[in-house]
Every structure is written in C-alpha cells, then in structure tokens.
Amino acid sequence: MKRYALITLAMLILLIVYLFQKVSYAGMINFILPESLTINHPYGVFIFNRIIRLIINDAACMLLIWSLFGQIKYLKAAFVVFLIELFILLPLYFVIKLNLEGASEISSPLLSQIHRIIVNPLLMLILILGFYYQKVTSSTRA
Secondary structure, eight states: HHHHHHHHHHHHHHHHHHTTTOOHHHHHHHHHHHTOOOOSSHHHHHHHHHHHHHHHHHHHHHHHHHHOOOOOOHHHHHHHHHHHHIIIIIIHHHHHHHHHOOOOOOOOOHHHHHHHHSSSSHHHHHEEEHHHHHHHHHHHHO
C-alpha cells in the first residue's frame, strides 16, 4: 500500500509541475519572503525557474524510481544522471538557449526537444524504462 501511495505522490508532483509550468518560482519566493531573492535580470529569473523545476521533477522521478524498484542501486544511478543533468546538460542548455533566443518561453524546434529532455523529466522517464528492461532481462537469465 505504501508503494502505491509513493507512486501516486510522485505522479501527482509531476502532474502539478507540468500544469503549473508557467509559474515563476522566483516570483513565488519573493511573494512569500519579500525581497529574499534579488534577481532583477530576466535571464536570472529564467535560469532560477528552470533549475527549481528540474530539481522538483527529478526529485519526483527519483521518488518514483524508489517506489517502483525499491533498490538503492537504481536510486544511485538516477542520482548520477541527475547530477550530470544539473551540472553539465542544464548549463549547456542555458548557454545555447539564452544566446540564441533569450529568455522567451517559445523555442526553436531543436531547442524545444532539448528542453523536453533536460528540464522536463523525459530523461528520468527513459531511465525508468531502462531500469525496468534491465530488471526484466536479468530475471529471465537467472
């Protein structure tokens, strides 16, 4: 029962983040704690919002991975992917996106696909499919 509750919670978090993807986390934090964030540049707000969204999405995906597989090895692998995504892929995305298009919400077709892989939880969902495939194939060999 606990496993299904965690799966539901993770999926609910992912759904809420998707439904409220236009919400400014920087604006929300400044509303709750006035003048706690002093981000005045639109690029800074764009970067802050995307980083927070990535962290929430990936945390929900890691919760989903834990509730689906219940093994620490899968969680460790997901965490490594999350760190690569956060410290390598996301900064590269920011450099390309902000230099080519600025902080607009609309992206070119190529950057839109990159956005889906990095900022949206697509990379983690692909990882879940890979873990499931590995689990199924390793259990059939044994």
